[in-house]
Amino acid sequence: MKILKPAKAGTYESNDIYIMIQPNDNGIKIELESIVMKQFGKRIEEVIKETLEKLEVKDAYVVAKDRGALDYTVSARVETAVKRAGVEK
Amino acid sequence: MKLRRSMLFMPGNNPGMLQNAGILGADSVILDLEDAVALTEKDSARILVRNAIKTLRFYNSEIVVRVNPLSTEFGYEDVKEIAQVKPDAIMVPKATEEDIEGVDKILCEIEEKMGFEKGSIKLFPLIETAYGLENVYTIIEASKRVTGVLLGAEDLTNDLGIKRTKKGKEIFYARSKVATSCRALGVDAIDTPFTDLDDREAFIKDIKKAKSIGMTGKAAINPRQIDTIHDVFAPSEEEIEYAQRVLEKMEEAKRDGLGVFSLDGKMVDAPIINRAKTTIEKAKLAGLI
Numbered sequence: 001m002k003i004l005k006p007a008k009a010g011t012y013e014s015n016d017i018y019i020m021i022q023p024n025d026n027g028i029k030i031e032l033e034s035i036v037m038k039q040f041g042k043r044i045e046e047v048i049k050e051t052l053e054k055l056e057v058k059d060a061y062v063v064a065k066d067r068g069a070l071d072y073t074v075s076a077r078v079e080t081a082v083k084r085a086g087v088e089k
Numbered sequence: 090m091k092l093r094r095s096m097l098f099m100p101g102n103n104p105g106m107l108q109n110a111g112i113l114g115a116d117s118v119i120l121d122l123e124d125a126v127a128l129t130e131k132d133s134a135r136i137l138v139r140n141a142i143k144t145l146r147f148y149n150s151e152i153v154v155r156v157n158p159l160s161t162e163f164g165y166e167d168v169k170e171i172a173q174v175k176p177d178a179i180m181v182p183k184a185t186e187e188d189i190e191g192v193d194k195i196l197c198e199i200e201e202k203m204g205f206e207k208g209s210i211k212l213f214p215l216i217e218t219a220y221g222l223e224n225v226y227t228i229i230e231a232s233k234r235v236t237g238v239l240l241g242a243e244d245l246t247n248d249l250g251i252k253r254t255k256k257g258k259e260i261f262y263a264r265s266k267v268a269t270s271c272r273a274l275g276v277d278a279i280d281t282p283f284t285d286l287d288d289r290e291a292f293i294k295d296i297k298k299a300k301s302i303g304m305t306g307k308a309a310i311n312p313r314q315i316d317t318i319h320d321v322f323a324p325s326e327e328e329i330e331y332a333q334r335v336l337e338k339m340e341e342a343k344r345d346g347l348g349v350f351s352l353d354g355k356m357v358d359a360p361i362i363n364r365a366k367t368t369i370e371k372a373k374l375a376g377l378i
Binding site: 013016069072073079083084 | 103104105108132133136137139140141143144145
């Protein structure tokens, strides 16, 4: 699936994560900022990657600003952003 | 019997609130995709609530999802997405017979596709229009999945063109109508939320009024309303004690071969015995005995 246009989802509220997704030419690139970067940065990136994989997105530039979101929120916000970005097969 | 004294509304697009929903002690939580969610975030909330049901624990709280009205572009999409993670029930706003039949049909298809037990996802019609109120009986009858009805007085009074007041005189008929239809068909009658969080005295009066008319539970819009609702809807000590005595006396009468007997000088027959049994069952579920 291909990201057609920039899109965003989520908020800057605590327990949430703000996701911006844009088209990219070569693979997945993630830029993550988190209030729990040291403890959970790696895990958040993993969840973002897993969600993109599940949605068959191979190329995307993702900017994520995390405010302590649990996995279910990270994955929901990524999925929303991808759907809003108007992916095509 | 499922204890459904309190049903707590939680906004569907708020991760922090969703993850706390199960620990607040409400008998049911209503994850809301309708009024609590901005028009631009309907897609977002639907996905978040779906993930929340799939991964979070809600402990002893029943999970109900209020979808958007089926007349909007979001309603049926909500039902299709949410049913796949098997909530306990779906709440249908501004419900009509046609809506309930329509959702029932989709749920049958999804239950079959996902391998869920047929009829396991229940329905809660939200009665909040003049039409809904006048037809509440047939709306309940529209599907065997209907397990309770929520009266929504804000929208109802708006539809009736009348003012909503704290004393609630204007919804006496609505409460009576919903309670009677629900009792007739053996489903729960849940009263409209009380919105003034600072007026505890009026809140208690409001719950008592609803209970006295026959409502079986009440919706809450704030976790701090839960305990008060439980207190009012729980059987009182006197009620429990009386029910225990009725049942003891009943056993005695049975041994003596009597159908009808008296207690404290008053005749006790089947309706009183049934009420005593329900009181004891409720008290047990509430952990009072």
